[in-house]
Amino acid sequence: MISLDLKNIFSVGTTHGLAKKDLATSQKELVHLINAMHTRGQKFYSIVDDTAVLKQVQEFATRMRGKYQHIVVIGIGGSALGTICIHQALTHLYDNERTTRLHPTLHVLDNVDPTLYGEIEDVIDIKKTLFIVVSKSGNTAEALGPLLYFQQKVKQAKKNVQNHFITITHIGNGTLSELAEKEGIEQIEHGPVGGRFAVLSTVGLIPAALVGIDIKKLLAGAQDMRDIFLTPDAKTNLPYQIAKTQYALNRKGKSIAVMMPYAQKLLSFADWYRQLLAESIGKEVNDAGETVHTGITPVRALGTTDQHSQAQLYNEGPNDKLLMFMHVKKLHKTLRFPTLYTHHPKLGYLQGASMNDLMDAEREGTTAALTKRKRPNLTITIDTLDAYHLGALFLLFEGATALLGEMYGINAFNQPGVELAKKLTVTNLAKKRNK
Amino acid sequence: MISLDLKNIFSVGTTHGLAKKDLATSQKELVHLINAMHTRGQKFYSIVDDTAVLKQVQEFATRMRGKYQHIVVIGIGGSALGTICIHQALTHLYDNERTTRLHPTLHVLDNVDPTLYGEIEDVIDIKKTLFIVVSKSGNTAEALGPLLYFQQKVKQAKKNVQNHFITITHIGNGTLSELAEKEGIEQIEHGPVGGRFAVLSTVGLIPAALVGIDIKKLLAGAQDMRDIFLTPDAKTNLPYQIAKTQYALNRKGKSIAVMMPYAQKLLSFADWYRQLLAESIGKEVNDAGETVHTGITPVRALGTTDQHSQAQLYNEGPNDKLLMFMHVKKLHKTLRFPTLYTHHPKLGYLQGASMNDLMDAEREGTTAALTKRKRPNLTITIDTLDAYHLGALFLLFEGATALLGEMYGINAFNQPGVELAKKLTVTNLAKKRNK
Numbered sequence: 001m002i003s004l005d006l007k008n009i010f011s012v013g014t015t016h017g018l019a020k021k022d023l024a025t026s027q028k029e030l031v032h033l034i035n036a037m038h039t040r041g042q043k044f045y046s047i048v049d050d051t052a053v054l055k056q057v058q059e060f061a062t063r064m065r066g067k068y069q070h071i072v073v074i075g076i077g078g079s080a081l082g083t084i085c086i087h088q089a090l091t092h093l094y095d096n097e098r099t100t101r102l103h104p105t106l107h108v109l110d111n112v113d114p115t116l117y118g119e120i121e122d123v124i125d126i127k128k129t130l131f132i133v134v135s136k137s138g139n140t141a142e143a144l145g146p147l148l149y150f151q152q153k154v155k156q157a158k159k160n161v162q163n164h165f166i167t168i169t170h171i172g173n174g175t176l177s178e179l180a181e182k183e184g185i186e187q188i189e190h191g192p193v194g195g196r197f198a199v200l201s202t203v204g205l206i207p208a209a210l211v212g213i214d215i216k217k218l219l220a221g222a223q224d225m226r227d228i229f230l231t232p233d234a235k236t237n238l239p240y241q242i243a244k245t246q247y248a249l250n251r252k253g254k255s256i257a258v259m260m261p262y263a264q265k266l267l268s269f270a271d272w273y274r275q276l277l278a279e280s281i282g283k284e285v286n287d288a289g290e291t292v293h294t295g296i297t298p299v300r301a302l303g304t305t306d307q308h309s310q311a312q313l314y315n316e317g318p319n320d321k322l323l324m325f326m327h328v329k330k331l332h333k334t335l336r337f338p339t340l341y342t343h344h345p346k347l348g349y350l351q352g353a354s355m356n357d358l359m360d361a362e363r364e365g366t367t368a369a370l371t372k373r374k375r376p377n378l379t380i381t382i383d384t385l386d387a388y389h390l391g392a393l394f395l396l397f398e399g400a401t402a403l404l405g406e407m408y409g410i411n412a413f414n415q416p417g418v419e420l421a422k423k424l425t426v427t428n429l430a431k432k433r434n435k
Numbered sequence: 436m437i438s439l440d441l442k443n444i445f446s447v448g449t450t451h452g453l454a455k456k457d458l459a460t461s462q463k464e465l466v467h468l469i470n471a472m473h474t475r476g477q478k479f480y481s482i483v484d485d486t487a488v489l490k491q492v493q494e495f496a497t498r499m500r501g502k503y504q505h506i507v508v509i510g511i512g513g514s515a516l517g518t519i520c521i522h523q524a525l526t527h528l529y530d531n532e533r534t535t536r537l538h539p540t541l542h543v544l545d546n547v548d549p550t551l552y553g554e555i556e557d558v559i560d561i562k563k564t565l566f567i568v569v570s571k572s573g574n575t576a577e578a579l580g581p582l583l584y585f586q587q588k589v590k591q592a593k594k595n596v597q598n599h600f601i602t603i604t605h606i607g608n609g610t611l612s613e614l615a616e617k618e619g620i621e622q623i624e625h626g627p628v629g630g631r632f633a634v635l636s637t638v639g640l641i642p643a644a645l646v647g648i649d650i651k652k653l654l655a656g657a658q659d660m661r662d663i664f665l666t667p668d669a670k671t672n673l674p675y676q677i678a679k680t681q682y683a684l685n686r687k688g689k690s691i692a693v694m695m696p697y698a699q700k701l702l703s704f705a706d707w708y709r710q711l712l713a714e715s716i717g718k719e720v721n722d723a724g725e726t727v728h729t730g731i732t733p734v735r736a737l738g739t740t741d742q743h744s745q746a747q748l749y750n751e752g753p754n755d756k757l758l759m760f761m762h763v764k765k766l767h768k769t770l771r772f773p774t775l776y777t778h779h780p781k782l783g784y785l786q787g788a789s790m791n792d793l794m795d796a797e798r799e800g801t802t803a804a805l806t807k808r809k810r811p812n813l814t815i816t817i818d819t820l821d822a823y824h825l826g827a828l829f830l831l832f833e834g835a836t837a838l839l840g841e842m843y844g845i846n847a848f849n850q851p852g853v854e855l856a857k858k859l860t861v862t863n864l865a866k867k868r869n870k
Contacts, residue, residue, distance in 0.1 A: 077743025093551060094558040097532050097540075105532075111740045112797070113699040114790040116528060118768030123529045142739060145772050145785050145793060152773040175781045182776075195743075255755060256691070256732055264548040275744035282748030295752025297691055299734060304577060305546045307856065308512025308630075309710035313717030315852035317730025320690060333553030337580050338587040341617075346610045349861050349868075350580050355549040357867040358580060358860075362547070365859035372855065417750035420807065421742065424800035425793075426784050432792040433784075 002225070002392055004238050005379040008367060009245055012374040015252075016319050022248050023241065030240050031232045033406040042413045044197035044398055045229065048222040048391075053191070053202060054215065060188070061209035070124040071210050073108045074150070075134030075203075076142040078195025079168075080110035081275055082204040082394075085268040089390050090213050093264060096123075103211040104130075112142050117149060126150070126157050126164070130210075133167045134203055136190045138174020141425070147179070161185060168202050194413070196276045199394055214387045221391030229399035239399030242378075246322060246400070247407040249376055250296055254322045257296045258314070261326035262303035262363045265385055269326075270300035273397050280401045280412035287409045294408045296322075304362045311366060315373055323377035325367060330384045331356055437660070437827055439673050440814040443802060444680055447809040450687075451754050457683050458676065465675050466667045468841040477848045479632035479833055480664065483657040483826075488626070488637060489650065495623070496644035505559040506645050508543045509585070510569030510638075511577040513630025514603075515545035516710055517639040517829075520703040524825050525648050528699060531558070538646040539565075547577050552584060561585070561592050561599070565645075568602045569638055571625045573609020576860070582614065596620060603637050629848070631711045634829055649822045656826030664834035674834030677813075681757060681835070682842040684811055685731055689757045692731045693749070696761035697738035697798045700820055704761075705735035708832050715836045715847035722844045729843045731757075739797045746801060750808055758812035760802060765819045766791055 009017045047053070073083055087106050092098060096105040107124065109116055131150050135143035147165070154164045166186045169176045180187045191201040198204065200222055205215045229239045246257060257277060259270040282295035301310055303325070314323065337358075339351040350358070363379075370377050380396075382389045405412025444452045482488070508518055522541050527533060531540040542559065544551055566585050570578035582600070589599045601621045604611045615622045626636040633639065635657055640650050664674045681692060692712060694705040717730035736745055738760070749758060772793075774786040785793070798814075805812050815831075817824045840847025 076740060080740075081744065092557065093554045094531075096529075097558045110743075111699055111737065112790055112793050113697075113739075113766065114768040114770040114794070115766050116699050117770055117790065119528045122527065123532045139781065140743075141785060141793065141797075142743070144782065145790060148772045148775055148782070148785065149770065149790070151775060175779075179776070255753060262548075264546055264551050271744075278745045278748035278752075282750075282752030284751035293751065293753050295748050297732075297734065297748065297752070297755070299732065302546065304548075305511060305515075307853065308545075308575075308577070309516065309706075310713045311856060312850040312852045313713035313730050313732065315717075315855075316719035316728065317713075317717030317732070318690060318728050320732070331548065331550050333549040335549040335552055335584065337583045340583055340586060341614070344610075346574065347579065347583075349864050350576060350583065353864055353868050355547055355552065355580060355584070358547050358576065358864055359549070361860045361863035361867060362576075362856075364863045365856040368859050369856035415747040417747045418742065420750075421746060421797075421800040421804035424803050425796045428796035428799045429784050429788055429793055432796060433788050 001383045002238065002389065002396060003381045004241055005381065006241065006245065008371045008377045012371055012376050016374045017376040018245065018248055023244055027232060027234055030234045030237060033240070033403050034230065034232055036406045037402050040411065040413060042193065042197070044193045044402070045226045045395065047191060047193055047201045048219050048226055048395070053205070054219060056188070057202060057205045057209050057215060060206060064130065064210060068104050068130040069128040071104045071106045071130050071132065071207060072120070072124060073106070073132045073134060073207055074143055074146045076110045076140060077275060078198050079134035079136070079143070079203060080108045081268070081272040082199025083207045084108050085199070085272040086204055086208045086213060086390065087211060088268040089265045089385060090387055091211055106207060106211050109146060110142070112145055117146065126153050127159055129164060131165045132207060133165060133176060135169055135174070135176050136194050136198070138169045138176035144175060147176070151183075168206060196279055197398055197413070199272065200391065217387035218391040221388035222395045225392040225395035225399070229395060239396055240403055242396070242400040243403040243407060245378060246296060246404055249322045254320055254376065255297060256299055256321040258299045258301050258321055258323045259326070260301035260303050260306060260323060262359055263326065263328045263331065263385060264302070266326055266328070267300070267302050269393065270302070274298040274300050276397060276401050279415050280405055281408065281410070282417070283408075283410040284417065287411065292408070292410070294410055303366065304359065307362065307366055314375060315369060319375060321375065323370060323375060325363060325377060325379040327363060327379055327381045328385050329381060331359070332385065436818045437673065437824065437831060438816045439676055440816065441676065441680065443806045443812045447806055447811050451809045452811040453680065453683050458679055462667060462669055465669045465672060468675070468838050469665065469667055471841045472837050475846065475848060477628065477632070479628045479837070480661045480830065482626060482628055482636050483654050483661055483830070488640070489654060491623070492637060492640045492644050492650060495641060499565065499645060503539050503565040504563040506539045506541045506565050506567065506642060507555070507559060508541070508567045508569060508642055509578055509581045511545045511575060512710060513633050514569035514571070514578070514638060515543045516703070516707040517634025518642045519543050520634070520707040521639055521643045521648060521653070521825065522646060523703040524700045524820060525822055526646055541642060541646050544581060545577070547580055552581065561588055562594055564599060566600045567642060568600060568611060570604055570609070570611050571629050571633070573604045573611035579610060582611070586618070603641060631714055632833055632848070634707065635826065652822035653826040656823035657830045660827040660830035660834070664830060674831055675838055677831070677835040678838040678842060680813060681731060681839055684757045689755055689811065690732060691734055691756040693734045693736050693756055693758045694761070695736035695738050695741060695758060697794055698761065698763045698766065698820060699737070701761055701763070702735070702737050704828065705737070709733040709735050711832060711836050714850050715840055716843065716845070717852070718845040719852065722846065727843070727845070729845055738801065739794065742797065742801055749810060750804060754810060756810065758805060758810060760798060760812060760814040762798060762814055762816045763820050764816060766794070767820065
């Protein structure tokens with residue numbers, strides 16, 4: 001169960017929040033938005049039904065079982081963030097540090113900092129490692145460079161590259177696929193949906209399955225939310241309600257969206273969402289060709305941690321944010337503070353209380369204080385953080401972001417703004433080499 | 436050596452950037468700002484000279500050497516972020532995962548999520564752990580609650596709490612100090628400077644020394660930057676130049692400051708800065724008692740990683756940001772991509788190139804593209820990432836933030852906006868317990 005609480009959007013008043021009528025169920029608008037989105041042909045909401053992919057991933061995971069002690073994913077942006085998120089949310093918080101574990105370690109290298117590559121080797125044994133190189137285009141420098149690097153390392157260790165690499169890419173297109181073919185490396189089809197909407201394709205499912213995640217449940221949660229998302233009923237369509245809130249508040253000057261889960265394991269979910277919102281909505285030109293410079297700047301935060309880092313700004317600074325809190329009803333563990341000092345006047349509120357209640361009380365205190373200061377905030381509640389609910393959360397925000405794009409009349413699925421820097425990088429690197 | 440490059444602040448034009456005269460050396464203003472800051476009596480820049488503290492920390496670290504396999508810091512906000520930053524920046528990127536290490540593991544628990552506490556025990560042995568409980572006020576729930584919790588755990592393991600806890604707090608004030616006294620736990624004086632300016636006091640130095648950081652060098656770098664900061668020469672005062680840029684651009688509508696180091700090990704530095712800027716500048720009321728709602732929203736980013744997550748927004752979205760890039764001239768490692776495919780048309784730019792050059796080329800490509808789109812950006816360059824330079828970076832931004840506060844005429848050193856939520860938390864928790 002996922003629910004959305006918008007009462008603090010309404011109760012802060014209409015200067016900084018919304019009136020109920022602003023969010024009044026506009027059946028007609030929702031039908032129009034969903035149709036507009038369908039027209040773009042980016043069926044991110046269909047990949048969750050691909051039983052052939054599910055079977056392929058499960059068979060692959062079975063085939064790989066017990067063969068490796070370490071999985072290293074090489075990729076950046078959408079090739080990395082979903083995997084990092086799933087790993088943090090659904091395994092142990094200190095998964096790679098544990099000495100006993102039923103699955104391999106999982107490291108994601110989503111940078112070309114040489115320090116990262118120099119130091120990862122101290123915690124993996126290349127002879128027992130499977131490298132998964134992910135790039136949809138097959139031409140990303142951050143995937144190809146490390147591939148070259150580790151290919152040489154594997155050869156130096158006198159191992160066959162075929163046994164230590166797989167690629168997830170668009171087979172038959174791009175340099176990555178070409179090299180894989182040349183080297184006899186197994187290729188797994190990336191699928192048609194790109195980067196930030198690809199977490200539930202092979203990109204996210206393959207690493208997830210290798211560390212023992214129930215990917216069927218992940219997809220089941222996504223399917224259920226997808227059904228909610230594609231049903232043109234504004235009263236039940238949670239992605240629409242989130243998008244509509246974001247859009248209407250952005251028009252009222254809320255230029256920043258803070259995502260603040262009260263769950264340590266959802267911190268990387270906020271990072272995943274950060275890419276989704278930033279790249280999808282940050283656009284110079286709309287569908288009509290007008291210069292619009294749309295965009296909402298995402299900020300990731302964490303409760304209760306950031307109460308002691310960001311809450312001062314959120315409470316007293318410019319009223320330019322929509323705060324999106326996330327609440328997990330039943331956390332993985334339940335702990336109780338012991339009663340060690342009976343009748344201590346300053347400890348009474350803690351002793352015998354559960355840590356879970358403290359988390360809840362802090363979240364409620366934080367949202368209440370913000371509301372009192374007329375800072376619009378909403379809360380998304382999930383029953384528990386498992387594969388089913390995480391899958392649903394992915395679709396909740398993918399759906400919201402897709403609809404948000406349609407509200408602005410922009411293409412949420414491209415990223416033309418990064419091409420210039422890529423070109424300049426290649427030129428710059430050539431200059432450095434010729435020095 | 437630390438240098439500041441402001442050319443892309445000037446070259447984007449005066450609508451979105453600044454004219455050189457906006458930053459013209461105003462000796463008079465700088466003298467006034469420094470004096471105003473001195474008047475507040477928050478001598479964060481003096482703690483770096485405290486040789487008694489340095490000696491105390493070094494002696495403590497010597498006394499503890501070899502006694503523990505695990506260090507767990509319990510604290511939140513300023514009690515945690517500096518330590519996390521130092522640990523990431525100056526030890527191994529996978530420090531806690533390594534099987535051979537000359538110092539204990541270091542974990543910082545800066546949340547009251549029960550999952551964190553339930554799972555940390557799978558990677559530490561409580562019998563071989565030193566818990567460092569940090570809270571200046573001594574009344575923080577996020578420090579006291581976990582203290583109660585682990586105290587019981589230590590007792591259950593039939594160990595003396597005296598051998599497994601120390602506190603860093605204001606001795607003789609607050610509940611934490613009271614409990615420490617009652618239990619015979621060693622207390623280390625927190626010192627007068629609070630939270631986000633406290634990294635170079637015992638708060639950051641004690642954990643740093645325990646994992647082998649050269650704290651003398653950390654302080655030496657800070658001292659050198661402190662001298663630059665307190666010298667009223669606008670031409671050489673880097674903190675002043677940063678503050679002035681931030682202030683002038685904020686007045687031109689740049690409401691967001693992105694800190695984007697091109698160094699994996701500086702990611703947590705951006706988190707540390709995030710608290711410093713948010714809490715110091717996010718204020719409702721100025722010194723004159725006027726309602727001002729000042730504040731710049733900090734965003735942490737990482738190069739090259741976030742080129743594939745945030746750069747689309749930074750390039751094409753609203754022009755509402757100041758981008759602050761950080762460049763480390765000499766990274767810890769130098770790696771070269773091998774030449775495996777001679778004459779491959781699409782790989783030519785990578786093969787034989789160094790990964791370090793690729794990092795640089797990407798940063799230069801990114802800043803050039805942003806500049807072309809009139810997005811104001813500056814770059815801070817350090818020679819290398821060692822204790823000396825990290826110490827200098829701390830003082831660089833602490834100094835900049837203190838001066839920025841004076842420019843707004845606000846108190847950068849308090850945080851009145853979080854009190855309401857704290858009160859509501861206690862009330863909420865009591866209600867839950869009485870249910």
